[in-house]
Amino acid sequence: MALNKRERGLLIVTISAIVLGGNYLLITRLAKPWQNVRLQTVNASQQLQEMQATLQHAPEWQQEFDKLRHDLGEKSGKFQQTSDVLKKLQEVGTTAGILPKEWRPMIAEDKGVYRELPVSCRFESTIDSLVKFLYGLQTSSGFMNVQELQVTAQPDNPTILRSDIKVQALAGKSGGPSS
Secondary structure, eight states: OOOOHHHHHHHHHHHHHHHHHHHHHHHHHHHHHHHHHHHHHHHHHHHHHHHHHHHHHHHHHHHHHHHHHHHHHHHTTTOSSHHHHHHHHHHHHHHHTOEEEEEEEOOOEEOSSEEEEEEEEEEEEOHHHHHHHHHHHHHSSSEEEEEEEEEEEOSSOTTSEEEEEEEEEEEEOOSOOOO
């Protein structure tokens, strides 16, 4: 069967339209997943670059961390055990003129790089000696912090104060950095 010129033209246009329409439908359906894959690839490469930049800073950060750990060990080297904290409290208390009633060590907590050594104290003092004691704790070497403080006046002598205090000292861990 012979096709005339007009029928051949229509056949070519029809086949071209079907092929182009099919390709258009196929490409639009595949383009969306490929767009998502491309975005994920771009995001992953950005994250990789950021991680590589972070890893390049790791040695200097490790040096700073080791320096801070060493400095913490020097500053709080005075406190290795709870008994060292008790000695310091008694020393500051004697200097301030307080009368100790009870010094109670509490359970030490390990925080990774350092340890917390809490101590609970009960004593009697005047307002002046209490202020001197608290000032002495604040200015003493090492890391000591007053966590709780309760002060009550004695009923028979209001110039004498009964104080309950919880002090927490930080102690550096001995030994080098763990890798």
